[in-house]
Amino acid sequence: MQAIIVYYSLTGQTAQAAKYIAKGLEAENVDVVISLNAHKATADDLRNKDIVVIGTPVHVGAPAMELRRFLNKLPEDALSGKKVAIFSTFLFWGSDTALNTVEEILRDKGASGDILRMARRTSILRNIWNALTGSTKDEEAWIAFGKLIATS
Numbered sequence: 009m010q011a012i013i014v015y016y017s018l019t020g021q022t023a024q025a026a027k028y029i030a031k032g033l034e035a036e037n038v039d040v041v042i043s044l045n046a047h048k049a050t051a052d053d054l055r056n057k058d059i060v061v062i063g064t065p066v067h068v069g070a071p072a073m074e075l076r077r078f079l080n081k082l083p084e085d086a087l088s089g090k091k092v093a094i095f096s097t098f099l100f101w102g103s104d105t106a107l108n109t110v111e112e113i114l115r116d117k118g119a120s121g122d123i124l125r126m127a128r129r130t131s132i133l134r135n136i137w138n139a140l141t142g143s144t145k146d147e148e149a150w151i152a153f154g155k156l157i158a159t160s
């Protein structure tokens with residue numbers, strides 16, 4: 009099975025989550041072909057992928073504009089027949105609303121069935137704390153999400 013993770017990340021939090029999700033997918037023998045920033049992604053990149061994972065930070069209660077731009081440009085059947093999962097990172101609030109918006113667009117682009125989702129509060133300070141204390145809680149949670157996507 010092949011997966012692609014397309015995300016937008018301004019300060020690196022969502023990119024890091026994407027990396028951990030890729031680790032989880034790979035642990036379940038999924039080939040994660042590309043994990044790239046939404047600026048560079050095109051509909052072509054989704055072709056021949058069994059699993060599509062979409063990630064975004066929350067920007068004022070919504071998905072990042074750069075990610076929406078990528079999603080809105082996809083043809084209407086871009087996600088037909090694919091397993092789809094979504095995730096977000098955020099600081100305070102708005103991840104449900106943001107992921108609902110992502111899900112709505114993906115449904116318009118052919119996604120059907122359950123769409124797994126995960127959102128985690130994250131910040132640079134929290135990363136520093138994790139590094140200082142050796143906590144791997146966030147990493148493990150994202151890896152578990154990657155495994156869940158592969159096995160669900």
Ligand SMILES: Cc1cc2nc3c(=O)[nH]c(=O)nc-3n(C[C@H](O)[C@H](O)[C@H](O)COP(=O)(O)O)c2cc1C
Pocket residue numbers: 016017018019020021022023064065066067068069070097098099100101102103130131
């Ligand atoms: C312009 C802007 C708007 C934001 N709006 C929200 C918000 O509405 N709710 C929230 O919880 N976090 C908000 N954040 C914080 C980011 O969602 C959070 O820091 C996220 O983890 C950043 O991901 P990134 O490092 O991948 O860019 C905002 C950040 C920026 C730059």
